Amino acid sequence: MAERPLLVFRQITKSFGAVRALRGVDLEVRAGEVHALLGENGAGKSTLIKVATGAHAPDSGTIHLAGERLERLDPALARRRGIACIYQQPALFPELSVAENLALRLEPTSAWRRVVWSERRRMAATLLSRIGADIDPEREVRTLSMPEQQLVEIASAMGAGARVVIMDEPTASLTRREQERLFGIVTALRREGVAVIYISHRLEEILTLADRVTVLRDGQTVACHARAEVDEAALIRLMVGREVDQLYPASESAPGAVRLELKGLCCRAAGGRPVSLRVRAGEVYGLAGLVGAGRTELARTIFGLTPADAGEVWIDGSRVSIGSPQAAIAQGVAYVPEDRRRHGVVLELPVGQNISLAAWRRIFPLGWLRGDRERSEAEHFVRALSIKTPDTDAAAANLSGGNQQKVALARWLATRPRVLVLDEPTQGVDVGAKSEIHRLVRRFAAEGMAVLLISSDLPEVLGMSDRIGVMRGGELVAELPQGATAMDVMSAALGQTPSEGAA
Amino acid sequence: MGAEPAQLSTVASARASTWRRWLLRYEVLLLAVLIVEWLLFYHFGTTTNRRGVTVGFGTLDRQFDILRHSCEIGLLALALTPVILTGGIDLSVGSLLGLCAVVFGGLTHALGLPLPVAAVVTLLVGAAAGGVNAGLICQLRLPPLIVTLGTYSLFRGLAEAFTRGSVTYSDFPAGFLMLGQGRWAGLPVQAWIFLMVAVGVWIWVHRTFSGRAFRVIGFSPDGARYAGVGVRGQLTAAYVAAGLIAALAALVYTSRLGQAKADAGLGYELFAITAVVLGGTSIFGGRGTVTGTLLGVAAIAVLKNGLATLPVVMRMNAAEELAGLLTGALLLAALAAGKLAERWRRSPAG
Known part of the structure; x- marks a missing residue:
């Protein structure tokens, strides 16, 4: 898999007021790989995703997609360029059907365009079957379970021609069986040549699924390893990193009753x-x-x-x-x-x-x-x-x-x-x-x-x-x-x- | 040596900016509007008739009339001030005034209860009705607007059912009518009642922790809960007090007109809310003063009564319509001016 990297972040920094959320993050994601992103709470994972999807503009650093530099990335541009993000809480319209939700994102919008329902349903069915999801396009989204809604999100990302799919803690609310189905879909995406950025706190998941792992700590990239090079203990060590510094005041009193x-x-x-x-x-x-x-x-x-x-x-x-x-x-x-x-x-x-x-x-x-x-x-x-x-x-x-x-x-x-x-x-x-x-x-x-x-x-x-x-x-x-x-x-x-x- | 003049000028500018802050306070602006309004009516609404007697706006009788007419709406506005400070609203106070009026009439006429007993029972009914609002709002966590919109219809409906829409209680004893028509120490009796309630509500809102709690709840109900403020207790107090004061307004109303009907106080809640908001209380809660409410009530009352004394308005016979129009214009103008003044006050001195 020695391909050229598809999505490359170089020295990304981002501050919110006095808080430096990202202080130089490097990340390289190749087409057709599952790349796990790992880090403690507050290590900068969420901020990095928001930079990738154009929700936050980085203070400095560069983003390249397929060799081309992306400047002034905003959410609409990110979507056009094929960067999609599947959040824990899917953002679909609950009162509309699956096909309508997909159409809203994928069909060209124009007030006078005629809606071809059969076409719309066929497109939805094709997309869903492509990721192996067994969901009726006619169903209203509010009747779907959370994992089914995630599948619709993934289908929509695929329909939009996503080359990079970011998954933020996708298994957090899934049962064991639903997780396995999701893993199957992630594997299918990889086969199609999609780059998957996979964020999870569950190390066993990362170790079964990921091809490579990047570890963030305090807003910086500390390591990037191939799956075979690391085990759980090594990952935890990387996440935690340095020893506690001596800046903390010592305990002054012996605890009482x-x-x-x-x-x-x-x-x-x-x-x-x-x-x-x-x-x-x-x-x-x-x-x-x-x-x-x-x-x-x-x-x-x-x-x-x-x-x-x-x-x-x-x-x-x-x-x-x-x-x-x-x-x-x-x-x-x-x-x-x-x-x-x-x-x-x-x-x-x-x-x-x-x-x-x-x-x-x-x-x-x-x-x-x-x-x-x-x-x-x-x-x-x-x-x-x-x-x-x-x-x-x-x-x-x-x-x-x-x-x-x-x-x-x-x-x-x-x-x-x-x-x-x-x-x-x-x-x-x-x-x-x-x-x-x-x-x-x-x-x-x-x-x-x-x-x-x-x-x-x-x-x-x-x-x-x-x-x-x-x-x-x-x-x-x-x-x-x-x-x-x-x-x-x-x-x-x-x-x-x-x-x-x-x- | 060199620093001294600079310091002096700092002090002077600090004093000037305090002075400006005070001048630009909403209440002070409103007081100015009220004075201008009064002077205009005094100038244009006062005439001398053929016998050489002064008539119109500039007579003591007319001023007392204004006081008498504004007491009931004024009481309701005082009742609403704590409620609106908490970020809530009570649309039912006007209907409750009607309900309490016919309850009082029924108790004295149909049941023949002695007046003081009937009055106390009426006040209790008002407090209980406020308790119904509070219960629905606090226990079921329903929005105050919806709850009191419901009780707005409910209380009026009860009043009409009670009298079958036709009974009017009149023939109250002179001792009771004194309350709404007599004078005490030179002022109309209900003005004293109004003054007492105003002082009471002012102390409650501005001098007790309960009043502080109203503001905190108005600013941030969650923040209040996390600070250990008893939100339910404070809200209940505000709504029960509103009911109680509405019942008191019902007694004053009945005594002023000498009759109790189911349509008593129809639409008063909107006048009262207008007065509170005109007085500078934020409809979102948190900000507002009782002084502001009193000025708001006065500004509306003077406008309404003063218009009726203008010769041009009398010829047109359109005092009511014009009063409504000008009240609305006054409210919007005052709110706009308040907003502008706030901006100016916050901008650096210069």
Whole structure:
């Protein structure tokens, strides 16, 4: 297969504000190969796909398709040139039939063109049979299963003459049998000379399907290997890469008594599975796992947003029942959510009002607003967390991401919590603010809080945690001591090795 | 030495920009509109008749008349302010006014209950009706617009069924009519009621955490939930209070006209919403003040009553139609001016 590469990315970079999502990615995909793209959460895979489909323009770097340089790539041009992407969630019109959906994308559009229904159906049937899909073109898309909709997407890509098909986690929601059917289709595409870029977290899939594997880490290409050259362990090592640097503040305190204990806690109504764990006072308990492993869901249940319908929560040795966020606050549980702009702060509200929002019972006795107390509380936290804001009356929307995150933290510190749940506290935050937040988290723990730190940033979890719990598929699959390596965590998160000391 | 004048000028420009910010505040703009409006009517609507007596807009009686007529819609506007701050709406307050009026009439006439008892029961009925709205909105998570569109028809329908569309309760005792027709300490009695409710709602919205919560819910219902704000409780309070105040408006209405009919307060909800929005409250929630609502009510009331005193309008006999037209124009002009002023206020001083 020593063909000339079909699609070539050279030194692609892309930044969003202060976040450098891609910092020099190289990728070469040949016609007739399945090329797997692998990387941790946030390694830059999604951004790279968006660059390939023209949704994002790269800041620098070049893209060549069949030897010709593509400039000013936009989604329409990408489609014309034969780059198609099959997303996890197919983007079809549910009320229209399969044939109509295909026709919408493939037939030339003109208001006065006559619709030849027989022709339309025949084209749909041909395309579907070409990829071996047994779907009636007359069926309405909403009656199709998710994998069937993916097939329609693939058929549409083929009909458009796609030379490169990108598949983003295509098996995430498929059953075993559906997966095998999809693999058959991927193989068929390869035979037709299509280049398939295949993204998946499932290593066994990649190892059975792919011809070559490219591994991304921190927005850079770290390796490209032929299938025969690598095994699972090697891939994990490549994804994880460097050892954790020593930038993380050391643990200052010996953990005390058990502060938070979950016994089989879950919210079945929200699709959770029982989780048991213990966090001591003064301990930072890291919760690692892939996106969608159920960590945020667990946090929401602890905080009463989706109240538990099974299991128990114990705080400081007594059983508590948390049926709402208000109850959680009363029990000293604080939750700094993942989505800062939607849930962490109220953007329109001034910094001071954001800070006093959760602790209002303490700051405003009997519910009477007290401007003086609010101001002194807010000024205290602005100083303590060094929040950069003109004054406490500035709207939170005017602050940078890192400072907004500090406001969200301040809001919960003001409630004087016993248990602090942090969900991706440094996501989308610049480097300086990130290490400041790390120091603060250490300080909170030293003050005796039990900290549950959810993070998809592997170095952060490894560097900050006294112990690490790894979640997969809604369950806690491993508990690792301090000093665990990135390999250990990734293996557990991917379900590769039998977990050690599992709950 | 060299830095000093620069500093002074910074202070001066800071003061100037604070001053400009205040002048360009929506409420201040609206107050200016109200004053201009009043002066125009005072100038053109006041005349002296053949006996040398001043008649028209510029008389105390006319001013009191304006007050009396604006109290019921004013009460409904006060009731709606917290609701709209939460990003919600209550279309049922006008119908509820009608329902409460005939409930009150029925209780006093058909059941012969003493007036104070009937009044208290009526207020409870209003609060309960607000509770129905709140329950549907909070428990079933239905949109407020749809829920109150439903109860808008439901309450009016109940009022009509109750009176079979024809019964009108009148012959209320003089003591009760005092409420809507008498004076106390120089002012119409209902003006005092209105003032008390206005102060109460102002304190609630601007001085308690509950009022803060309304804004937060209006800005971001999810953000409120994640901050541990009791969204259901706060929304319930806002809608129940709206029902309660609508019932109070029903008592004032009945007493002013001396009769209770099923069509009482027909269409009032739209006037009230107009007043709230004219007062600068965002229909999307979060932003707004009670002061603004009061100015909005006043601007509409003065416009409506003032037009009727203009000789040219009297000759045309078209005060009602013209009032509707000008109210609409005023609302749109005020909203446009507010938007422009906001832009100007945010732009760097210069």
